[in-house]
Amino acid sequence: MKDETAQGLSALIKGKKEILWLGSDDIRVTAMLGSDKNRARFATISQFKKLKISDEISLVVVVPGQLEFDKRAIEKLKRVGAKKILIVSDHAPKESLAEVLAQVSFAKIIFENNLRAELNLAIEETRRGQGPEESDASVPRTKAMVSFIKNLSAALTIQEVLKTLREELRNFQAVKEPLLAFVNAQNELAVMFFQGHQILERKIQEPWPQRPQVRLNDLKDSQYLANIFGRPFAKLLSIPLRLRYLSTEHSLKVGAVLFFEHGLSEIEANDFLQSIEERLEPLGLALDRLLVEQYLKDVSRLWERTFDGLKDPVAIFDADSQILRANRAFAENLIDVRSADLMSDKLRHRDHDYEVQSYPITFGLSARPTNIINHYVDVTISNRLKKQMIQNEKMAALGHLAGNIAHELNNPLTGVRSLAQILITQVKPGTTLSNDLTEVEKASERCQEVIQNLLEFSSGGYEKHQQYISLRAVVQKTLPLIKTLTSRFEVNSDFFSGDDKVFVEPRLLQHVVFNLIKNACESMGDKGLLDIRTKIQVEKMNNYAVLSVRDTGVGIDPIVQKQIFDFFYTTKKEGQGTGLGLSMSKTIVERFGGVIKLESAVGAGSEFQIWLPLGNSGELPS
Amino acid sequence: MRALIVDDEDLIRTSLKRVFEMRHHEVFVAENGQQGLEMWQAHDPELVILDMLMPGLTGAQVLKKIGAQTRSKVILISAYTGEYDVKKASELGATLFIAKPFQNIFDVVDRAEKLVENGK
Structure with missing residues (x-):
């Protein structure tokens, strides 16, 4: 029965x-x-x-x-x-x-x-x-569930989700805090666990056992956690979570696992499991939400950092040319530019040149571009290099030309000068003929000097003649040579009396000094004040011997200032200037490791300075 | 003395010839390397002033062809100072190197005379 x-x-x-x-x-x-x-x-x-x-x-x-x-x-x-x-x-x-x-x-x-x-x-x-x-019976349960879901949806972090879960399972005293193994928003394998009141996250190497079933006291799970934490895990309840968010770890079938250490009997474990199973869905949703949120936050932060990390200014405009977003370089460099200028092809601002590259983009359903991205390519340096390259090319061409011309001219010039020297001995001194012949001889000598300078300058053979010499000495040796030019003006001079040796080729440096003083005199017409001084200056930890030549002449227009060191650029009348003096001076000074500086205002005169590395250390300036 | 001047620049030949003749030397002139070589062999001068860069035979080629058979003193002259110096000139068989342009033509002839004097 x-x-x-x-x-x-x-x-x-x-x-x-x-x-x-x-x-x-x-x-x-x-x-x-x-x-x-x-x-x-x-x-x-x-x-x-x-x-x-x-x-x-x-x-x-x-x-x-x-x-x-x-x-x-x-x-x-x-x-x-x-x-x-x-x-x-x-x-x-x-x-x-x-x-x-x-x-x-x-x-x-x-x-x-x-x-x-x-x-x-x-x-x-x-x-x-x-x-x-x-x-009577179901209301408290439903209420408990609603409150659990509410708490989950209010959670801002995965840590809070774990806390909520722990709170929910508080009645099961034989169950320890949950431990979550998951793929975090940075696409790293991680475990999150309680340590006292804290919740810690730790990166791990090996993914958790990829089994979709719930396991009670599974040896592999225990071993897995033991390997991570370096302590035994005796009784474990393992609950795989089905998450939609899996970042890019596509190889994982089980995106996350909840582990509970417990001391439950088999029956108690079943009850516990039933209790947790009906909470899995809201739990999974909450985790998914947080992971996606974190991922989006990270992506957006990455985007922002990339945007701000760009060296060139970039701005996003709407269809009305209003700026929607701009990167840091834009904020630092172009924030005060008029909006009309921002939309042009080229832009010059605070001594920087920009080429503007525009990319229209379309968002949403519109057929027309809804936004314009402007990339302001800073071409200041590349422009400068381009200019420098052109200068170098001109220089090389000039050198080649000078070499050829010099050799072609030297032969007949030698003949002219020699013949003049012979003829002078054959005519009566003091006669017109003798004087004329002397002029011919002098003129051909000057021609030879010009050619010699040009040759030395362009051939680069000056290095073997470079030596340590006092800047003051070079200047003082040059001054008498141009007395005919300077005699019309009041001349102030002040020379640094200490060690001001620089490593230069004296004749080339003399050529530069000569040029600067000659230019200063020519800018002043009939009267003015010529100020010539040398001093020692320190800039960026380097010592320089500096020559300053200042005049009270007409001054130099800012537009002219930009080109004044260019080859073949001259403001002098045809036949009076070659456009080589300052460009050659600049090249010479730069070859000796120095710089040439100009300060000038129209009507207020000009000051040229040459800065040469002080060579008193005995080492060759690089 | 007998001097041979080999240079393709007319004015240089003329001026050198003048000074040598003013000092009562016998002067032969050649306007290229080939002519210079022939006159060198024909007249056996005590001094040869030889330009480096000339059409046809260069100064260096002329020196090579003459080789050791000559007892003439040789002054090499050139505008290419960068490439030729005293050391290089003596390697080629010349006694002296004078760079063009000359500062003073009388100095050039003075040095030539001294060279021949000392060699005697």
Whole structure:
């Protein structure tokens, strides 16, 4: 008879987790259910009172022996959402139990031989949701769930999600804090775990076991965590999470795993698992949301850093040429430029030249570009280099030309000069003829000097004549040579008397000094003040011997200043200037490692300075 | 003495010839290397003033052809001072190197006379 009953119940028991079988001991239940007992959810009354059950049990069958079924048990049954309680008893309940049952309308005492029919009826009843006190039981559970979801959606970090989860599972005292293994927004494998009140994140190397099933006390999981934390993990509950966010770690099938260390029995673990399973979906959603948020934040930060990291100014405009965004270089360099100028092809601002490259882009449904990205390419340096290159080319061409011309001219010039020298000896000194011949001889000598300078300048052979010489000495040696030029002006001179040796070719430097003084004189017309001085200056930790030549002449227009050192540039009348003097001077000074500087204002005169590295260290200036 | 002047620049030949003749030397002039070589062999001068860069045979080629057979003193003259100096000239078989342009033609002839004097 009992075997039959067991057989008959089989279909009702199978897979029905919502039915909880309670008994005073195993024996009674085993007797009633036979081999089906293993498939049923079973607990003793005393176990049940201690159990933390948070999932749905709609139907409870109580198989009393020495029943300790009391008020506390009933309260707990209400809490877990039981809608019907069937108490199997062939006897009337004891007085104490009757008293308790009187308060619970959904409890029913049935005879054991009616069990199958009653059970069927109760299942139908609970499934239709006609449990007499349905609302009483499910409202707190629903409320708890809503509050859990609320907390999750308010979470701003994954840490907060873990805290919320821990809070939710607080009733399970045998369960430790959750531990989450996941792929973080930086696409790194990571574990997040509690350490005291803190939650820490740590990068890991190996991905977690890629199994989609829930595991209880799995050896591989224990080994996996033991390897990471360097301590044993005895009992583990492993719950794979299905996340939609997987960053780019496509090789992972299981994007995240929740691990719980616990001290639960198998039955308790089942309850715990049921409790957590219905929370997995909101949990997964919250994690997904946070990971995507973090990822977007990172992407946006990366974009911003890239944008700001660009050396050139870049700005994004809307269709009305209003700036929507601009990078740091733009803010630092172009913020005060008129908007009309920002949209032009070329731009010059604060001594920088920009070429503007525009890229129209289209957002949304519009057929026309909705935005324009302007890239302001700073071409200041490249322009300067280009100019320098042109100068160098001119220089090389000049050198080549000078070499050829010099050699072609030297021969006939030697003849002219020699012949003049001979003829002078053959005519009477003091006569017109003698004087004329002397002029011819002098003129051809000057020609030879010019050629010689040009040759030396262009051939670069000056290095072997370079020597340490006092700048003051060079200047003082040059001054008498141009006395005819300077005699018209008041001349102030002040020379540094200490060591001012520079490493130069004296004749070339003399050529430069000569040029500067000659230019100064020519700018002043008939009268003025010529100021010539040398001094020692320190700039950027380097010592320089400086020659300054200042005049009170007409001054130099800023436009002219820009070109004044260019080859063949001259403001003098045709035939009076070659446009070579200053350009050659600049090249010479630069060859000696120096610089030439100009300060001038129209009407206020000009000051040219040459800065030459002080060579008193005895080392060759580079 | 007998002096041979080999230079393709007319004015240089003329002026050198003048000074040598003023000092009563016998002067032969050649306006290129080939002519210079022939006159050198024909007249066996005590002094040869030889330009370096000339059409046809250069000064260096002339020196090579003459080789050791001559006892003439040789003054190389050139505007290419960068490439030829005293050392290079003596390697080629010349006694003296004078760079063009001359500062003073009388100095050139003075040095030539001294060279021949000392060599005697």
